[in-house]
Amino acid sequence: MFQLLACNVACLTIAGLYYTYRDVYLHRRKRAQLNDRVAYMLWVAANRAA
Numbered sequence: 001m002f003q004l005l006a007c008n009v010a011c012l013t014i015a016g017l018y019y020t021y022r023d024v025y026l027h028r029r030k031r032a033q034l035n036d037r038v039a040y041m042l043w044v045a046a047n048r049a050a
Helices: 002-049
Strands: none
Touching: none
């Protein structure tokens, strides 16, 4: 009985760590992509103004 409980707890812990890592990584990647797009937009606007 204890082995079954230990296996379930281990699986739950691994899944929790994976989903937490994935959410943080995707959030950072989306933020970086947004920063790149804004920088490109400003660069294009500056080139048109020059």
